[in-house]
Amino acid sequence: MIKLLKIEFKKILTYKIFWVLFGLYFLFLGAGLLMAEFMINNMVDNMNRHSPIPFPHVNIYFFPWVWQNIAFFATIRYVLIFPGIIILILVTNEYTFKTIRQNMITGMSKAEFLASKLLLILVISVVMTLFLTLSTLIIGLSHTSGITLQLVLQKSSFIAGFFVTMFCFQVVALFFGFILRNTGLSIAIFTLYVFIAEPILYHLLKAPFVFKNDISTYLPVNSIIRVTEYPAIPVLKQVMGLNLQDSVSIGACCIPLLYAVAMIGIVYQSLLKRDL
């Protein structure tokens, strides 16, 4: 385990593209989180122009709801795509540089090779979860009055949900990387799938004449992103009649985790069967 991580860290420590993308991800994530409230209130202002009864401005940064709101905005497709692309590049680089061959002939097993990439995903997920926990605490504490420990911890299950989303989304990227093996191709197909193909499929399956039940919510990327369904904004409940979740349910985490397990299994089988 430690040995595999040591190898993985050597591969990324002086890899500029990794750090540039990771920096951009941090920048994007941070800016997104800090500007989310401003952007929502902008939308509220727009709505109010056509509405006889004005909606009040929202406040999304106070405890306990801040957990849910930050987890939601940190797992929208536009933000998640960054760690996804990072993983795609790291996996496909091994094929471009043929270093996977070099690793194999040196004596690494295919299981170890896959495990080393999964460990890296795990570490990135843990680091990002810690970062988000810290950010949420800072943002929440500075926007909430009358803080009690119970109030702070009440909705903290959303941070666990964030971790599941982070991990599983990167596993999907790993899957595309190992199956397609080519950096450019895999980034293009992965991005198209996440932003276009699956949303189209989602709406097709959602049409009432196709399936009665909510089968569309079980699509891989959708199920991963929907661990945190909506931000906790009162206006959503009032206007759109959405049922806001109280906490992250075990069931909602199980589906993406099952996808992750299945994809890891397929990647391992393909590593065993295909020539390098």
Added chain:
Amino acid sequence: METVLSITNISKRYGKIQAVSSLSLDVKKGQVFGILGPNGSGKTTTLSMILDLIKANSGSYQWFGKPPSTAGRKRIGSVIESPNFFPYLSPVVNLKIVADIKGIGYADIDRVLQLTGLYERRNSRFKTFSYGMKQRLAVASALLGNPDVLILDEPTNGLDPQGIAHIRELILLIAGQGTTIIIASHLLDEVQKICSHVAVLSKGRKLFDGRVSEVLAISDSMELSARDREALALAVKAYPSYHSMTLEGEKILACFSDPVDPEILNQYFFGKGIILTHLSERKRTLEQHFLELLRDNA
């Protein structure tokens, strides 16, 4: 002698092309084993199969008398096709990754960099290297941790004459320490200079294998001419170690399966009443001999 590598009836097909067909080989400890064949004869495919990079369609192989495993592969140092390293990492870091995988310390890194003449450039990025330096780093990585077996696929490909000489010296040095070495090459000359044993491959089939001195044994040939060519030809055919004969203009090129002394030959013809007007030895080059081997078995 202990068998290091044993290949049994291994085959690989890429679509319509039979890259390797039913190949069997045994490599014993301490041999410098050359796999000789023209481009596309299945050398790299064979090496890739015994390193588990490519799945064989049929057949099997054993390393150190056991089925293939990662533990076995850690005892082997290999250079296969092009040198494959992270372009943005220095040779030292690239070799540290190799050392981590093999589970050995970093103490050996300086030694292999010095052996391959890369020590001065140990902290430059791999992508700034010339092809020859990249190839030498591949050799350095194969040497890391003193493996029991060294597999080198065209190790001198793309090197300048000085680099070729250097790598060959290095191989002989390592062979001298008792390391088993398997070299794939399309250069007969290289195999002749380095190897103790050789297998000749053509179109994925093994033509010969054995000691280099036996397989590549060269029979000399003689250029002969005389006034009466027909009588000469008959006399040549009647010679005890006669092998074959070709007509080259006025001359007859006679091949013998044993070395022939020109003086004895001259006496022989004189005894038969033939007076030679021309007699000269012609040594076949190794390259010619190799091409003939391949042609005879095409």
